[in-house]
Amino acid sequence: MSEVRLQVKNLCKSFGITKAVQNVSFNVNKGEVHALIGENGSGKSTLTNMLTGIYSIDSGTFVLDGKEIHPKNQVEANEEGVSIIVQELGTLSGLTVAENIFLGHEDRFVHFGIKNTNAMNKEATELLHKYGFDRIKASDIIDNYNFEDRKLVEIVKATYFDPKIVVIDETTTALSQEGREELYKHMNRIRESGNTVIFISHDLPEILDKSDTITILRDGVYIDTVKSADVNEDDLKRLMVGREVSGDYYRADYGEKVSDEVVLSVKDVTVPGLIEDVSFDLHKGEILGFGGLSESGMHEIGKAIFGASYDRTGKVVLADGTEINDIPTAIKHSIAYTSKDRDNESVVLNQSIGDNICLPSLDDLANKAHMLNDKKLKEFSNKFAKQMSVKMVNVDQFVSDLSGGNKQKVVLARWIGKDSDIVVLDSPTRGIDIKVKQDIYQLMNQMRKNGKSIIMISEELMELIGMCDRIIIMKDGKLSGELERSPELDENSLITMMV
Amino acid sequence: MGSKKLSGSTKGYLILLGLVVLSWGIFKVLSPHNFGSAANMLNYFQASLIATVGAVGFYFVMVMGMFDFSIGANIMLSAIVGCVFATKFNLGYVGLIAGCIICGAIVGVLNGIFYVKLRIPSMIVTTGLALIYESVANYIAGGVEQTLPANLRMFGQMPGDIILAVLACVAAYIFLNYTKIGTYTYAIGSNEFVAKNMGIDVNKYKVLAFILSGAFLGVMAILTISYGSSMVAVTGMASMSRNFVPTMGCFFGLAFKKYGMPLQAIVIGEFVINIIFFGFIALGAPTAIQDVITGLALLIIITLTTKVTKGEIVK
Amino acid sequence: MENQVKTNTEQKEQQLKKLSKMSMIRALLPIAGLIVVFLVFNVLTNFRMMNNMSLVLSQVYVTMIAATGVFFIMTMGGLDFSQGSILGIASIVVCMLSKISIPLAIVGGIAAGAAIGAINGYFYVCRKIKSFIVTICTMFLFRGFIKYLTTNAPVTGSALLINYDSTALKVTCTVVVLVIGFVLFRFTKFGTYLKAIGAGEKAAMFSGIRTDKMKFLIYVLAGAITGFAAFINVIKVGSVTSSGGNQLETQILIALVLGGMPISGGAKVRFENIIVGSLLYIVLNSGLTMMGFSTQMMQLIQGVVFLVFVAVFADRQSLQVIK
Amino acid sequence: GGSKDTTTADSSSSAATETPAAATDNKDIKIGVSIWSSTDVLGSQCKLILDEAAKALGVQVQYVDQGHVSEKVTASVEQLVAAGCQGIIICNSSDTEMTSAIKTCNDNKVYLAQFFRVISKDNSADIYQMATDSAYYIGAVHEDEPANGEELVNILLEKGDRNIGLIGWEQGDATWLGRWEGYKAGVEKWNEANPDDKATLSEPQYAGTTSEGGSKAAEALMAADPNLDALIPAGGGGDPLQGAIAAVERAGKTQDIDIVSTDFLPDLGERLENGSMAGESGGHYCDPLIAFMMVYNAIKGNYTDFAGKFEDVPFPYLYVSSADDYKAYEQYFVDQLPYTDEELVAMSELDLAGLKEAAAKVSIEDAAARAGK
């Protein structure tokens, strides 16, 4: 009954030697939400980027409503009726909301070379009103709005002209629950109007819930297209990974007694606008989880402990009474931290793997005269890169060449090398596929057994439940509840505390 | 109380006008006799126009995050070409205006194309090209100063200079606010990658920015040679000393970008610098100290308008 | 499938090895360029350049010493256009103090340079103003001071200063600065930290580097180094006029870029950039002068050669956005 | 390009000195000119006459522009020596630079003479002594700047001007300082003689070397003193003067403000006529020619024994204060060079005393007389 909207035919794309998309063919129908899933690097973004003109096509074709399309950039794709909301931030600061919405389509408002700003603002205001985003003003500079609102502007930008296909590439991870609902609403609206959404997400329950059809890619190769109604999560995992994935990659133990020894206490910590009057203790050998909505302030907890948040008041004290107020002191006293913003705050992208691993340990590696020895550095970084099984040619390779998961491994290798006792992991498995996740969980478990204390901040409730001895839920910058490890714990009990 | 939420540009105007009043007030008190009459102020304003025009054009390049070290060489070359057109070829004002602006724009084209094609940082490319422009200017001038005769110096005084400068500023304002170029300039300055993905031909607009900037520097060249009446082609990068005044004006624009009024800030900012400059002259301060004052004033004003956010990355 | 994966990684390995070989070659390119240019000029001038090497080199010391400081600044992604004014002010201080005592003069020059560096650092680091804006402002500001101080006459140093003007001393000073710089940069954490700041400041900060302190100190250090270069300058020149040190910043920038230094700094900088670049700059300049071109022609050639060199040497792979 | 010289030229720097007498062929002689700029107005005039002289004598010249930046001045000497020059003439910016210049020349046995400049015997006694002692430093050809300054001030005072505005170019420039001294002396002398009719000289405004600088400085001076009736743009290559005149014209004060200067303008005749200029001194672009001849003869071995000597060659200014004066000047110094090739060769054959005499004699009349015969 459903008509074909888009035919993907024998599509290929390589980046140098990486075959990102290999001979992929499938159909997308009208009036459906068509999910695209696969592990990291399986080619999802590459595929949709070709569809929307961001990447050029090596070979193969897209046939949209019977017509071959070859957009060269996003504007041309828009003209064909295809739009995209990209994984990263897609709005430009310095421009007004209206300018962002109509970027590349100004010609409609240009007469004799002069742009009619009023007409543009007026139309943008109408659109925003139609979408129910009245609080966003068309003539405002976009910088006045937060990430979430900017994503909403992107939704308007991508959908106002009723495109035949809207691609939504991992947008949900960036949004709060509220924003997600907003997005789902519009996905629905698009579907109802007979148009199509191509939806990319790593959140399998979300995929199952929101999509009609699911196409699975693996290593750039097309695997299958299934109806959401016919499959469950385990089926999808199997299709993605290519083998049976057992559900038990979290730690299996329950009821182990956590030591009473407090290694770190957070006392009355406040960061204006983010967290308010937070106090808790971390014990030796414990995995302490923090859960909550993205805006709940839980990400700031990690920074506050690591001395990386400004305007912090209150105290972060170690067992021996040392107060932690800045990063170097934190590192010196054996605290490690991996940020959610991996590319900016964790790895130095344009530097070698070796230097990245050695960076915090240089003081320890230097001899008495503060001299460093290349060989020693190389041995050191090699050892920990190997231990973390970083996929690399050698440690001289730049981190920017690595995939997301491998970057995360480099960060972990750095802190294992530093032999930190307190490890703060913010979203350690964000954007990482199942294999690497498993590795990371095993590592955390190992560290715990070795007496290290871990704080894990995560938006993924399942991993909190699976890994933590204790879970603290945050809401509006405050602690809103605490849960002990137990096999009975389920997501719902957490969610009720979060919202 | 009521003004708790002033709009950005109102705030910007208040700051700038405050600066005008403040600088005027201080020197008026210190040196009431020979400073700050209405006629004087008009003079100061006129004196500020030359650099303003260049700065306003250069802003397009600067906002995109690029830089240009050939400003001075461009002004010198354009002024000489314009003067040669006007006098040797007997083209009068048409020659002067067309010669300067077209030459400026051509220099802009070259800057842009070399930058885009060679993919070398603009700072470096323009340094190399400045050497070449100086040399070319010298070949054209042949070691003789190019003098604009008195009957061609309309743009060196009232009202010619004001008319030309106002026209130029209005043109810049229109380009920035009422054409695609303005939007794309900010888009590219904000994030080149995203801009490219949006279908903006980044390279084309970069070259366009250089051309615009070059043409405005050409206008600045008209004003410069009309004001001073002659231009000599210096070599050995001596033309670089002309870079800084327009560049400093641009810093004003950048500092006030967040208030949504960069061009206005350049105009008023250059005016303030000139008020201070002439204020010190009125006080009889040695000229050398005026450089100190200019540098310091700018630094302080930028410091005051820059919000210090901890942990922010500034290069 | 398994096999394919294997060959895939092997291929990749080879490609990466090739890439790293390429970048090695790229790093060697300026050195090769220096040698070629040197040979070409020698042939063209009947080996006069070789015979007069000490004279040719005598112009390199100040640039090379000052470039060392700027190299550190640029490694961490900053810029410094106030170097010429620093050299001017420091030279004035050296001249004035030289009448009291020479060691005091050296210390004074270094202190003056460091003080200006500290001013740069304060506005850049503490007030968060872009480094090129700050340093262009301070360049202007201190040029004004230099003009003021030299209004009635050039500032002359003690007559004793000339006694120090020997090639041996200048070479020794330069080598000492370079060796200390090299050891610091290459064999202590200092260099790695600088490169990390240049490659990703935020991540560097999260790795425990006190980036603000580091940035501030580097500006002070660069000022101090140029303050020391002022001594070398003064023993030769003997006095400072209002244009003292003019355009040193541009010379340094050109020299470093000729030496293959990426302008945005980061992990790909090499200490050799300083030496190769400064030498290349001087050899090009002296060579073209020796060829006897007119000023205009020489400048034209200089501009073209400079662009060609940069176009050939520039490593564009590491720069995704070129500003 | 002068790179075609044969192998003899290569060892010439040493050869020239070991066997100084006539052993050197003219075509192997290379004379270096270290000049602030060979491309600006005065600089290119100097270059013109030097090129002419070199052509007449069949020697090579090589220019290095140093912009009067001290480091570059000293470096220029090294570059010229390295380029194989056997003699160098230099227009330095500060006396102390000469220490290094003389040292470089001594070390490499290259002759050196200054033009437009002389080491101050009083202020830089050490350096003067070093120059005197040097066997390679010949001497200096220079104008009497204080006298020049005084002369210009007198032209103004006689015209009845009492409020004189002063425009300098670069702070601390030796020539400027000399002229300034002269202006001050002229005004002081006048005030002593006429206590009831005192004249004032403003603090200088600095214009750099651009015409806008001159314009701005003139405007500032006019704004600061409404009674200003005279301006002295002291020099700077002619552009500051142009700018100052433009500013005066713009202000409509051409008749009220008299201008004197030391850089000749292309339309000076007209200006002297219409009163926008009151007087000029100039013609000094021949000064480097004398220095050139000194160095040339030293290389040839004609002039010897410089150790213990300091040849101080004063060079006269030409003063022009009427349109007729200028017409003559234009004829002999602008439209043509004041010396023909033969005269240049003849000049090169003079002995040192004769050369000094020729220098002292430079004037419009002299040029006219020579052209007339």
Ligand SMILES: Nc1ncnc2c1ncn2[C@@H]1O[C@H](COP(=O)(O)OP(=O)(O)OP(=O)(O)O)[C@@H](O)[C@H]1O
């Ligand atoms: N611009 C590029 N240059 C080189 N390789 C690239 C580029 N973009 C993607 N790749 C590679 O192509 C492959 C497919 O990447 P793609 O971004 O499509 O994956 P994805 O399925 O979207 O993954 P994720 O879930 O992490 O977003 C990966 O191996 C990736 O490293």
Ligand SMILES: Nc1ncnc2c1ncn2[C@@H]1O[C@H](COP(=O)(O)OP(=O)(O)OP(=O)(O)O)[C@@H](O)[C@H]1O
């Ligand atoms: N932007 C890029 N440019 C060049 N090569 C890249 C780029 N991104 C990724 N690669 C290469 O592609 C390879 C595969 O990356 P991909 O993202 O598919 O890894 P992955 O197997 O998904 O790993 P992970 O699960 O850790 O993300 C990487 O090893 C890397 O060398």
Ligand SMILES: [Mg+2]
């Ligand atoms: Mg990946």
Ligand SMILES: [Mg+2]
């Ligand atoms: Mg993706």
